[in-house]
Amino acid sequence: MRRLGQLEAEIMDRFWRWNRPATVREVVDDIQLHRDVAYTTVTTVTTILFHKGHLTRTRDGRIWMYKAAATREAYAAALMEDGLEASEDRQGVLVRFVENLDDEEIAALRTALRSAGKRDKP
Template sequence: MKSMRRLPDAELEVMQALWRCTPPASRMDVAAALTPDRPMAATTLLTVLTRLGEKGFLRTDKEGRRSLYTPLVSQADYLAAQSRTFLQKVCGGSLPAFAAALCDSGLTREELDQLRDLLERDAL
């Protein structure tokens, strides 16, 4: 898997909002999909969308005077790349160390059962 740069928090929030929208999405669509407790000024949102485009995370298409945004990176691909980077940097590439940290992180029995189910399903 190709390495993917980690997004700063504000950019990640905007990408998460864009992933919740039906593409292509307008700035207003993205603004509406942002979490209500963390609103973003329109000019700030436009700046972040521009940065994400420059970084190759989204495509901007003009439709008249408005811009429409389409993600070029899926949420699943971003999560997979960041998980691999985390595993390499923090756990030295050791999956057992990562799993042990997860188990010691205060996960509930239900979350551990879900994790076990995911691992068993993907092993088939």
């Protein structure tokens, strides 16, 4: 999975934070609180995000309502998986990754590993 570009990330951030369907107009209005952006540019990038599978959309009359297809965490996990696949030594990559975690993150990882182990047992 390719990393999101700057405007793609700004758009997706809104959908992930809002966790609800929204229009391009809502996204444009929110981005414009911080910087100028053209409605047509956001429309184009939102359509691209839809075609890439990052957004879903439904019609509400004449307007498209967009929503994130997956969570921010699922997107980040897919990027991490791509990072693992970039090396011939997946275990080595995991070791290096864990070495950079703080105590709280290591505790969360231990909890996740215990949970994953319980799912594997009949």
